[in-house]
Amino acid sequence: MTPLLALLALAGLPAAGVAPAPEMRGLWVVRTALVSPEAVDTVVDQAQSAGFNALFVQVRGRGDAFYKSRIVPRSLLLERQPASFDPLDRLLRRARSRGLQVHAWLNVLLVAGFVGPLPKGHAATLHPEWLMVPHGAAAAAVAARPAAWPDLIRDNSGDIEGYYLSPSAPGVPAHLEQVVRELLRAYPVDGLHLDFIRYPGLDYDYSQTALAGFRTPTSSGGVFRIAELLAGPANDPEDWSEYLRNRLTALTERLSRAARIERKEIVVSAAVVPDEAQAVYERFQDWPAWMAGGLLDSVCPMAYTPDARLFRQQIAQMRTRLGPGKTVWAGVGAYRLSPAAVVDRILAARESGASGVVLFSHESLDLEALARLRTDAFVPAAAGGAGEGSAGRAPR
Numbered sequence: 001m002t003p004l005l006a007l008l009a010l011a012g013l014p015a016a017g018v019a020p021a022p023e024m025r026g027l028w029v030v031r032t033a034l035v036s037p038e039a040v041d042t043v044v045d046q047a048q049s050a051g052f053n054a055l056f057v058q059v060r061g062r063g064d065a066f067y068k069s070r071i072v073p074r075s076l077l078l079e080r081q082p083a084s085f086d087p088l089d090r091l092l093r094r095a096r097s098r099g100l101q102v103h104a105w106l107n108v109l110l111v112a113g114f115v116g117p118l119p120k121g122h123a124a125t126l127h128p129e130w131l132m133v134p135h136g137a138a139a140a141a142v143a144a145r146p147a148a149w150p151d152l153i154r155d156n157s158g159d160i161e162g163y164y165l166s167p168s169a170p171g172v173p174a175h176l177e178q179v180v181r182e183l184l185r186a187y188p189v190d191g192l193h194l195d196f197i198r199y200p201g202l203d204y205d206y207s208q209t210a211l212a213g214f215r216t217p218t219s220s221g222g223v224f225r226i227a228e229l230l231a232g233p234a235n236d237p238e239d240w241s242e243y244l245r246n247r248l249t250a251l252t253e254r255l256s257r258a259a260r261i262e263r264k265e266i267v268v269s270a271a272v273v274p275d276e277a278q279a280v281y282e283r284f285q286d287w288p289a290w291m292a293g294g295l296l297d298s299v300c301p302m303a304y305t306p307d308a309r310l311f312r313q314q315i316a317q318m319r320t321r322l323g324p325g326k327t328v329w330a331g332v333g334a335y336r337l338s339p340a341a342v343v344d345r346i347l348a349a350r351e352s353g354a355s356g357v358v359l360f361s362h363e364s365l366d367l368e369a370l371a372r373l374r375t376d377a378f379v380p381a382a383a384g385g386a387g388e389g390s391a392g393r394a395p396r
Contacts, residue, residue, distance in 0.1 A: 024356025034087035051378025054101035063111035073119035103191030110196035138206035168210035274301035304333025
C-alpha cells in the first residue's frame with residue numbers, strides 16, 4: 001500500500017459500499033444514445049430485451065453534461081433538443097420501469113477533443129491552466145501564458161484523444177468533486193463509474209503546476225527557474241512517477257469519498273488498463289492500491305483484445321492479483337468482435353472468476369448480436385440461467 005493510502009486509512013476512509021450483485025451484465029451506453037428521447041428509449045428497451053441488467057451511461061463525455069447542471073455546460077450534441085429534455089432523467093425513469101441498474105459514467109480527466117467548438121463556459125476555455133501539458137511542449141508552456149497552452153498541447157500531443165485536466169492543477173480536484181456531488185444529489189443512480197481517470201501516457205503531465213508541485217524551489221525568493229522545473233523529472237524519474245501516481249490516487253480518493261457522502265451505499269467503480277505494469281508505470285493508475293484501500297467497490301479492466309487467450313489471461317491475472325472478496329467486472333470490447341466472440345468472452349469471464357461483464361458499447365451491438373446475447377449468454381431464469389434480474393439494484 002502506498003504511503004498516501006496508508007494515511008487515508010488512518011484518517012478513517014469509509015468502508016467500501018454494498019457489494020455489487022452476483023453477476024453484473026452491464027452495457028456501456030455512449031453519449032450518442034442520449035441525444036433524443038427516442039434514442040434513450042431505444043437503448044433501454046434493447047438492453048432489457050437482450051438480458052442486460054445494468055447500464056453504464058456516459059453522462060459526462062468531454063467536460064459537458066447530459067443532465068441538468070449548474071457547474072458544467074450542456075453538451076452541444078443536445079443543441080436541437082428543447083431545454084426541458086434531460087437525458088439522464090428520462091433514462092433513469094425508463095430503466096427503473098425495466099428493472100435495470102443505472103451507473104453514471106464520467107470521463108473524469110479527458111475534457112475535450114482537439115477539434116470542434118466547445119460549449120460556452122467549458123473548463124478548457126475558462127481555465128487553460130488546468131490542462132495537462134505533454135513533455136514536448138513543457139519548455140514553451142512554462143514560458144508562455146496559459147492562454148497559449150491549448151495550441152501548444154494540441155501541436156505536441158501525439159496520438160492522444162484530446163485535452164486532459166491535470167490533477168496537480170489548483171482548482172481541478174475541487175471542481176471535479178463539485179461535479180460528482182451535484183450529479184449524485186440530483187439523480188438516484190446506482191453507481192458512479194469513473195473513466196479516463198488516468199494519464200494519457202509517459203509524456204504527461206509537464207504542466208507548470210505539476211512540475212512546481214514536484215520540487216521545492218531552490219532559487220532565491222522561492223521562485224522557480226525554468227531549468228529547475230524541467231530538470232526535476234529527468235533527475236529523479238522514480239520519484240516523479242510516484243508523485244504522478246499519488247496525485248491521481250488523491251483525486252480518486254476524493255471523488256470516491258464525495259460520492260459515498262452524497263449516496264451512502266452507491267457502488268463506485270472505475271474502467272482501468274488491464275495490464276498492471278502499464279497501468280501503474282505508464283498511466284500512473286494504481287488500481288491495485290485503489291482496490292486494496294477501498295477507494296473502489298469494483299474494478300473494470302478494459303480487456304478489449306481480440307485475442308481470446310490473452311483476454312482469459314488478463315481477467316484471471318487480475319482476479320488473482322486482487323484476491324478474494326474483490327469485485328472484477330470484465331470489460332469486453334464488443335466493437336472488435338463478432339457476436340459469437342462476444343458470447344465467448346462472457347463465458348470466459350465467468351470461468352475466470354469475474355463477477356460479471358460490461359460490454360463496450362451499445363453502438364457495436366446490432367439486433368442479431370442482441371438476440372445472440374439473450375439466447376447464448378444472458379439466459380433467463382426460466383430457461384435455466386442465472387436470471388435476467390440477477391444483479392438487482394444497489395440498495396440505498
